[in-house]
Amino acid sequence: MNEHIVKSYEEELKLLDRRIAQMGGCAEKLLIQALGALERRDPKLAESAVASDATIDQLERELQDQVITMIAKRQPMANDLRHIMTVLKIAGDLERIGDLSKNIAKRALAIAGESHPKPLMTGMRHMTEMVQSQLKDVLDSLAERDIDKALRVWRSDQEVDAMYNSLFRELLTYMMEDPRNIGLCTHFLFGAKNIERIGDHTTNIAENVHYLVLGVPITDDRPKGDKTASTLMSTPQS
Amino acid sequence: MENTAVDLSAIERVEAARTAHITGAAKPAKVVAKGVDVYYGAKHALMGVNVDIPDRGVMAFIGPSGCGKSTFLRCINRMNDTISSCRVTGNITIDGQDIYDPALDVVQLRARVGMVFQKPNPFPKSIYDNVAYGPRIHGLAANKAELDEIVQKSLEKAALWGEVKDRLADSGTGLSGGQQQRLCIARAIAVSPDVILMDEPCSALDPIATAKVETLIDELRSNYCIIIVTHSMQQAARVSQRTAFFHLGTLVEEGATQTIFTNPVDQRTQDYITGRFG
Numbered sequence: 335m336n337e338h339i340v341k342s343y344e345e346e347l348k349l350l351d352r353r354i355a356q357m358g359g360c361a362e363k364l365l366i367q368a369l370g371a372l373e374r375r376d377p378k379l380a381e382s383a384v385a386s387d388a389t390i391d392q393l394e395r396e397l398q399d400q401v402i403t404m405i406a407k408r409q410p411m412a413n414d415l416r417h418i419m420t421v422l423k424i425a426g427d428l429e430r431i432g433d434l435s436k437n438i439a440k441r442a443l444a445i446a447g448e449s450h451p452k453p454l455m456t457g458m459r460h461m462t463e464m465v466q467s468q469l470k471d472v473l474d475s476l477a478e479r480d481i482d483k484a485l486r487v488w489r490s491d492q493e494v495d496a497m498y499n500s501l502f503r504e505l506l507t508y509m510m511e512d513p514r515n516i517g518l519c520t521h522f523l524f525g526a527k528n529i530e531r532i533g534d535h536t537t538n539i540a541e542n543v544h545y546l547v548l549g550v551p552i553t554d555d556r557p558k559g560d561k562t563a564s565t566l567m568s569t570p571q572s
Numbered sequence: 573m574e575n576t577a578v579d580l581s582a583i584e585r586v587e588a589a590r591t592a593h594i595t596g597a598a599k600p601a602k603v604v605a606k607g608v609d610v611y612y613g614a615k616h617a618l619m620g621v622n623v624d625i626p627d628r629g630v631m632a633f634i635g636p637s638g639c640g641k642s643t644f645l646r647c648i649n650r651m652n653d654t655i656s657s658c659r660v661t662g663n664i665t666i667d668g669q670d671i672y673d674p675a676l677d678v679v680q681l682r683a684r685v686g687m688v689f690q691k692p693n694p695f696p697k698s699i700y701d702n703v704a705y706g707p708r709i710h711g712l713a714a715n716k717a718e719l720d721e722i723v724q725k726s727l728e729k730a731a732l733w734g735e736v737k738d739r740l741a742d743s744g745t746g747l748s749g750g751q752q753q754r755l756c757i758a759r760a761i762a763v764s765p766d767v768i769l770m771d772e773p774c775s776a777l778d779p780i781a782t783a784k785v786e787t788l789i790d791e792l793r794s795n796y797c798i799i800i801v802t803h804s805m806q807q808a809a810r811v812s813q814r815t816a817f818f819h820l821g822t823l824v825e826e827g828a829t830q831t832i833f834t835n836p837v838d839q840r841t842q843d844y845i846t847g848r849f850g
Contacts, residue, residue, distance in 0.1 A: 336848040343847065409806055411833050411845040549835030 335413075343408055347417060350400060351477070354421050354428075357393045358473040360386060361431045365469065365532065368435040369462045371442035372525060373455060383439035390432035397425045413549070420546040424476065427535040427542075431469070434528040434535075441521040454522060457504060461497040461526065465533045468494070472539045481547050488540040488552065494533035495561075501526045502562045602627035602797040603648060603767060608662035610643050610652065617643050621662070621823045623816060627766075630789060630798045632808035632829065635818035636849060641801050644818070645769050648799065649685035650678055666767060683710055686760030690772040692752030694744030694759070699736050702744040702755055703727060706763040722762055730758035731788050750781020757788060768792065770800040774807065786811050805845050809833045817841045 338344045364386040371380040401422045404410065410418050468487050475483035505519045505526070544552045601624035610618035618640040625631050633641040643652070650671065652658040664671050671681055683706070694702050703723045706712075713719035723740070727733040732754040736747070744755050753773060760768055770789075774782040789798060789811050802808050808815055809829060816826040817838070825838045836842050843849055 336843050338847050339849065340847060411805060411809075411847075412836055412842050414846045415834060 343414075346400070346404055346408070347414065350397070350404070350418065350421055353393065353397045353400065354424060355473070355477060357390060357397065357425060357428045358469075358476070360390045360393065361428045361435070362466065362469055362473070364390065364432055364435040365462065365466055368438040368442075369459065369466075371439045373459065375442055375446045377443055377446060380439040380442045384436055387432045387436035390429060394425050394429045398422065416546050416549060420542040424539050424542050427538045431532050431535050434532050438525045438528050441525050445518050445521050454501075454504065454508065454519075457497070457501045458522065458526060458529075461494065461501060461529050464494055464497060465529050465536065468533060468536045472536050472543065475543050476539065476546075479543070479547050481544050484540040484543040484547075485552070488537050488544075491533050491537045494530060498526055498530040499561055600627060601625060602666060603799070604663075604665045604668075605644075605647075606663040608644065608647060608660065608664060610640070610647060610661075611659045612655070613657040617821055618647075619821045623823060623826055625797060625799060626814065627797045628794060629814065630793045630800060630812040631814045631816065632812035633799065633801045633816050633818060634803075634805065634808050634844070635824075636844065637803075639818040640821045641816075641818040642771055644823075645771055645799060645801050648767065648769055649682050649687055651687070653678065683763045684765050685767045685769060686763065686765035687769045687771070688753070688756050688760055688773045691776050692749060692756050694747070694752050694755050696743065696745055698741045699727075699744050699747070699755060700740040703758050703762045706759060710763055712763065726758040726762040727755075729761050729792065730754045731784060731791075732758055748781070750777050750784055753777060753781065753785055754788065757785070757792075761792075765796070767797045767799065770798065772801055772803060775803065782807075805833070817844060819844065 338347075364383055367379055367383040367386060370376065371383055401418055404418055408414070468490060471483055472487045474480070475487065502523065505523050508515045509519045541552050544550075603625040605621050605623050605625075608618060608621040609616070621640075621644055633645060635641045646652045647660055647664060648666075648671070652660055660672065666684065670676070695705060697705070700723055703726050704713075704719055707719060707722050713722055724733060724737075727736060732751060735751060736742075736755075744752065747755060753776075757768075757773075773789075774785050777785065786807065789800070792798060793813075800808075800811065812829045814827065815829045815832040817824045817832065817836075817840070819840050825832065825836060825841045827837075832841065833845060836845065
């Protein structure tokens with residue numbers, strides 16, 4: 335692509351890309367911290383996750399200020415306009431990912447004294463890793479303007495949904511087995527839901543990358559996998 | 573689930589109708605150009621321009637200086653006839669009538685196709701006479717009362733009446749730049765044209781006068797076919813429903829303004845509107 339006649343406009347767009355990349359890096363790191371805090375029931379790690387979220391919020395505010403100034407100053411058109419608007423929307427998704435991760439870390443503090451059933455943690459870990467790799471891929475697709483990569487992320491969200499479904503059922507089973515598990519399992523359930531939501535924000539980012547590059551929205555129907563809204567555990571009939 | 577699907581299709585229908593209205597896609601063409609070439613002596617200034625310009629809407633011509641947009645605009649009322657070295661080939665019709673037909677009266681054509689220029693150019697006459705000049709020479713008014721009415725209606729349509737109604741006898745050149753430009757628009761409207769050509773009508777105006785002229789263009793578009801040449805991309809985006817991009821004498825891309833400014837097809841259009849021309 336040719337460079338802008340106005341050099342400072344070109345620099346502003348590059349700065350915008352650096353800012354969103356930095357935000358993305360922070361969000362990735364925060365998700366890893368949150369899982370670590372939950373897994374090891376580590377209050378220190380949980381606290382540093384809370385602090386990282388404040389950094390992401392600050393980065394989002396700075397990015398937003400830059401976008402508003404650029405719109406006023408440059409009156410962007412065509413691909414520049416799509417660039418600036420999608421980065422703003424992606425920043426919103428990353429900010430939400432930060433919040434959801436922070437919430438997972440906070441739950442680590444709440445359940446610090448309780449014992450974890452190992453299989454549950456394995457499920458959580460597996461699901462988080464899946465979302466982590468999707469987040470990483472979608473951020474790469476943004477940096478490389480790679481729509482194929484973005485589409486792969488967009489399609490693979492149903493695997494996360496499937497994981498969430500099975501974890502949901504597993505948690506219900508634990509709760510039915512022993513009511514003393516209910517407190518812990520509820521926190522896990524919210525944690526799992528947060529990770530599933532992070533997956534949804536990741537697909538939002540993939541959609542925005544597609545629009546940024548091609549100027550049209552993704553038209554396929556995305557397979558939806560979250561069925562927990564209509565799931566009830568049948569109680570054994572005695 | 574069933575209900576949602578029905579609602580969505582209804583929304584889509586409304587949306588399609590709304591978009592068609594905005595883009596002017598469903599409207600019949602007023603001006604049709606086919607294979608138009610223009611030469612200034614040996615210089616080939618415009619090459620093979622094909623475009624349909626819809627009625628009751630605004631079409632904007634954009635492009636860098638010397639790209640041929642003004643040359644093409646001047647073909648539509650045969651202003652290029654006044655340049656002796658200029659030769660136009662190809663076909664341009666208005667309402668199906670060939671405007672380069674040798675039997676056609678050029679003066680009548682120019683009454684049907686009004687023009688507003690970059691610099692406001694009122695006649696050194698009174699405000700009243702500026703507007704009355706066209707109707708007088710074309711014999712559009714049978715008496716003074718009719719002429720008064722035409723003058724008032726034209727000034728009202730040009731959103732100038734309120735500002736000048738008490739000083740119609742004052743000189744047109746004594747008005748402010750923005751008022752002069754609206755006076756020129758009133759003068760163009762006075763002869764009831766079908767098409768109004770505007771060649772950078774706001775480039776000599778301040779932002780407030782520009783806003784007034786843009787509002788006026790937006791109101792006039794429900795009754796006229798308006799074609800505007802502008803160097804301001806934002807202006808083209810604001811006032812037009814369709815946009816054509818010219819470059820090096822060719823019409824590169826023409827389409828709904830919304831599409832041209834958010835997702836143009838041609839790389840040259842993209843480079844021009846985003847400020848990337850090397």
